[in-house]
Amino acid sequence: MSRVWNFSAGPAVLPEEVLRQAADEMLDWHGSGMGVMEMSHRGKEFTAIAEQAEADLRELLAVPANYRILFMQGGAIAENAIIPMNLMGDKRVADYVVTGSWTQKSQKEARKYAEVNIAATSEASGFTTVPPMADWKLSADPAYVFTCTNETIGGVEYPFEPDLAQIGRGGVPVVADMSSHILSRVIDVSKYGLIFGGAQKNIGPAGLTIVIVRDDLLGRAMPHCPSAFDYKTVADNGSMYNTPPTYAIYIAGLVFQWLKRQGGVAAIEAQNIAKAELLYDFLDGSDFYENRVDPACRSRMNVPFFLKDEALNDTFLAEAKAAGLLQLKGHKSVGGMRASIYNAMPLAGVQALVDFMRDFAARKA
Numbered sequence: 464m465s466r467v468w469n470f471s472a473g474p475a476v477l478p479e480e481v482l483r484q485a486a487d488e489m490l491d492w493h494g495s496g497m498g499v500m501e502m503s504h505r506g507k508e509f510t511a512i513a514e515q516a517e518a519d520l521r522e523l524l525a526v527p528a529n530y531r532i533l534f535m536q537g538g539a540i541a542e543n544a545i546i547p548m549n550l551m552g553d554k555r556v557a558d559y560v561v562t563g564s565w566t567q568k569s570q571k572e573a574r575k576y577a578e579v580n581i582a583a584t585s586e587a588s589g590f591t592t593v594p595p596m597a598d599w600k601l602s603a604d605p606a607y608v609f610t611c612t613n614e615t616i617g618g619v620e621y622p623f624e625p626d627l628a629q630i631g632r633g634g635v636p637v638v639a640d641m642s643s644h645i646l647s648r649v650i651d652v653s654k655y656g657l658i659f660g661g662a663q664k665n666i667g668p669a670g671l672t673i674v675i676v677r678d679d680l681l682g683r684a685m686p687h688c689p690s691a692f693d694y695k696t697v698a699d700n701g702s703m704y705n706t707p708p709t710y711a712i713y714i715a716g717l718v719f720q721w722l723k724r725q726g727g728v729a730a731i732e733a734q735n736i737a738k739a740e741l742l743y744d745f746l747d748g749s750d751f752y753e754n755r756v757d758p759a760c761r762s763r764m765n766v767p768f769f770l771k772d773e774a775l776n777d778t779f780l781a782e783a784k785a786a787g788l789l790q791l792k793g794h795k796s797v798g799g800m801r802a803s804i805y806n807a808m809p810l811a812g813v814q815a816l817v818d819f820m821r822d823f824a825a826r827k828a
């Protein structure tokens with residue numbers, strides 16, 4: 464067996480330890496005589512798996528007691544509709560901070576359910592930065608302010624937590640799409656009304672959506688909101704109103720245990736800083752490659768970069784692949800290259816990428 468260095472933006476690399484444990488437990492989970500995929504979601508074995516996963520996530524992110532953790536389906540794109548359906552209540556307007564492809568999509572979908580006010584946008588910069596909170600123009604009475612704290616495609620990450628109290632609007636709930644950097648850095652959950660993300664970037668398999676929601680925001684769903692997507696219904700039923708994505712929850716739970724063995728979120732954040740610095744320092748020191756994101760807002764998880772001679776792109780990708788470095792092609796809307804270096808990507812993988820890039824540049828320059 465040989466494993467490559469996988470820089471995919473998602474679904475993405477998982478810790479090898481987790482995959483090995485899942486393989487060991489595939490046919491017989493803990494002497495139950497069943498694999499996890501074969502278990503009733505209401506049986507005692509799976510109930511224990513789901514409860515442990517939720518408790519570990521709560522511990523890792525220090526989720527306060529007045530927040531509910533929901534295991535849902537539909538991915539982050541479905542949440543773009545589920546969120547306004549649940550949070551508009553008796554308000555008319557929702558505010559959006561547009562920082563790239565994902566928030567563009569989010570605000571567009573929300574227009575089916577709400578009047579959307581674009582509170583700020585970094586479009587004029589080509590989505591290479593995050594507008595400072597002092598420049599956000601919130602509407603008079605928004606139901607919430609929607610943000611994406613890591614734009615996976617553009618490689619733009621908030622260098623601050625969107626704490627509206629700092630601009631005198633602490634009463635408005637902040638919603639954050641954290642799909643591609645949840646659990647990569649320490650956050651203060653109490654600053655948000657709702658945090659959500661698809662699991663397939665930094666947590667586990669596709670099919671699981673994590674929602675962390677403050678309990679006073681439950682119970683406001685529009686009458687036509689599907690019951691399976693009404694946060695209160697999901698919360699009241701312990702995420703088992705409908706059959707949850709059981710195997711994805713199990714793998715996510717193994718990843719949470721792995722993260723705890725790494726020392727938790729603060730420890731993995733230190734590793735993520737080291738990995739990102741290694742790659743960005745190399746890019747900045749090179750006249751062969753470049754990253755075009757505002758240095759203050761560069762993502763630690765998704766690093767887009769360009770070869771200054773774009774005619775070499777195909778050769779670069781082919782040689783990288785031959786060297787065991789895969790999934791480096793940039794998103795079609797941005798072009799160039801992108802290396803996603805999530806929690807499960809070790810420093811050695813980033814070092815292998817930098818070594819290859821240095822050698823490639825020396826040969827082609």
Ligand SMILES: *Cc1c(COP(=O)(O)O)cnc(C)c1O
Binds near residue numbers: 539541614640641
């Ligand atoms: C990947 C991604 C999405 C889309 O997730 P789906 O699971 O495909 O719905 C949305 N937002 C962000 C920030 C992402 O990285």
